[in-house]
Amino acid sequence: MSLGFKEKKLIDEYIELLALSDVSRFYPTAVSKHVSITPFEAFNYLLERSGPGKEVFLKWELQCPNLDCTKIIDIADEQRSGEEIECPRCNFEFELHTTDFIPVFVINKEYKAYLKEEQEYRNEKKKLKKAPIHI
Numbered sequence: 001m002s003l004g005f006k007e008k009k010l011i012d013e014y015i016e017l018l019a020l021s022d023v024s025r026f027y028p029t030a031v032s033k034h035v036s037i038t039p040f041e042a043f044n045y046l047l048e049r050s051g052p053g054k055e056v057f058l059k060w061e062l063q064c065p066n067l068d069c070t071k072i073i074d075i076a077d078e079q080r081s082g083e084e085i086e087c088p089r090c091n092f093e094f095e096l097h098t099t100d101f102i103p104v105f106v107i108n109k110e111y112k113a114y115l116k117e118e119q120e121y122r123n124e125k126k127k128l129k130k131a132p133i134h135i
């Protein structure tokens with residue numbers, strides 16, 4: 001099933017809401033819960049919204065497979081070749097599989113700055129409207 005205009009608008013509004021908050025990144029599951037769609041549908045639409053100069057960037061994160069830990073492990077690109085990885089938090093050792101990576105969407109900082117500026121501008125305009133006019 002592909003998303004209709006209603007779901008797409010809800011996602012766009014949600015991204016805007018997150019961008020205006022202190023949130024810098026979010027998971028597709030957050031969007032799928034918010035809009036009541038599947039994580040796959042959320043991921044696909046977010047992918048349309050991601051790329052250079054767009055609202056978000058897609059990043060793959062490695063999460064510790066130990067469910068009591070689930071720490072996000074920072075690894076260098078050259079380590080991504082089926083090597084054994086040790087979690088720095090729980091010392092769990094595991095072999096790296098592509099399925100261990102989970103997608104996260106990072107909000108474009110320029111987009112965040114743009115929205116904040118736009119919001120301030122709108123607030124200023126509102127204030128001007130409310131202020132009594134002295135002639």
Ligand SMILES: [Zn+2]
Pocket residue numbers: 064065066069070071087088089090091092
């Ligand atoms: Zn761990």
